Amino acid sequence: MAADATMDTQTAVPGLDEKTFARDKISWQAAAFGAIGLAACGHLIIKQGLVSAAHLTASTMGEKLSAYLFHSVLPLGLFIYGIGTLLWIRAVASRNISFLYPLTALNYVVVSIGGKVLFNEAISTGRWIGIAVVVLGVALLQVEVKEGRP
Amino acid sequence: MTPAAALWISIVLGACAQVFLKRGVSPRTGARPTGMNLLFSPWVLAWAGCFVLATLLWLIALSKIEISYAFPLLSLGYPVVAIFSMLFLKERISLVRWVAILVVTAGVAIIWRAS
Numbered sequence: 001m002a003a004d005a006t007m008d009t010q011t012a013v014p015g016l017d018e019k020t021f022a023r024d025k026i027s028w029q030a031a032a033f034g035a036i037g038l039a040a041c042g043h044l045i046i047k048q049g050l051v052s053a054a055h056l057t058a059s060t061m062g063e064k065l066s067a068y069l070f071h072s073v074l075p076l077g078l079f080i081y082g083i084g085t086l087l088w089i090r091a092v093a094s095r096n097i098s099f100l101y102p103l104t105a106l107n108y109v110v111v112s113i114g115g116k117v118l119f120n121e122a123i124s125t126g127r128w129i130g131i132a133v134v135v136l137g138v139a140l141l142q143v144e145v146k147e148g149r150p
Numbered sequence: 151m152t153p154a155a156a157l158w159i160s161i162v163l164g165a166c167a168q169v170f171l172k173r174g175v176s177p178r179t180g181a182r183p184t185g186m187n188l189l190f191s192p193w194v195l196a197w198a199g200c201f202v203l204a205t206l207l208w209l210i211a212l213s214k215i216e217i218s219y220a221f222p223l224l225s226l227g228y229p230v231v232a233i234f235s236m237l238f239l240k241e242r243i244s245l246v247r248w249v250a251i252l253v254v255t256a257g258v259a260i261i262w263r264a265s
Contacts (some may be wrong), residue, residue, distance in 0.1 A: 062167040087173055097172040098243050102228045102254040108261050126264025133257030140250035
């Protein structure tokens with residue numbers, strides 16, 4: 001990519017960003033929302049790994065560790081979480097952090113709903129209200145995207 | 151260190167981590183760093199260091215402070231990142247983005263409060 005492209009996003013010049021980043025292999029949307037989705041999936045898979053290995057009759061610390069590492073999906077969860085972190089770095093490189101960071105609150109939304117679907121965890125009314133407020137905030141952030149920023 | 155101090159320092163360090171990462175992956179001049187240059191950039195190392203330290207302090211705080219009080223405070227990370235990005239990265243934050251950040255902060259606080 002062009003040497004001066006990263007500079008432009010620092011100052012959020014309207015209309016310029018989309019053009020400068022059009023040559024990137026993945027869009028910032030794919031990187032940011034992919035990172036958030038993978039982090040949430042990673043959390044859920046780690047939870048599944050901990051739940052599934054919990055019944056194993058492991059007495060010593062070493063046996064427990066080996067049960068989690070070799071007989072559960074826990075390492076897969078960690079791996080996916082790691083890929084999510086790499087995507088996050090990619091997203092941070094091309095957008096304002098004050099814009100991107102609040103998007104990560106979607107993590108709570110995905111994990112809450114994933115917990116309900118996969119593990120039958122209850123979501124209280126208060127939690128649903130919080131989820132709705134977070135989604136509203138993330139939607140408000142998108143107003144700027146339509147204007148060609150940030 | 152008091153548990154309250156650990157809690158607040160943890161929140162501020164968590165915010166610092168994101169700002170350091172941003173600084174590390176988008177330099178003022180030259181091409182975007184990649185691969186090994188990125189991995190060993192002092193800013194990226196500062197990100198990792200802050201992240202680890204913030205997590206440790208968070209665990210220290212949680213051992214003493216009630217969870218229903220500590221977790222909603224985590225949401226303060228969003229406005230703190232915004233303020234730091236304005237001060238240290240010269241990001242310009244529009245009114246609508248400030249409103250969005252505060253709405254997200256309230257939402258996350260409600261989620262933790264309700265849990």
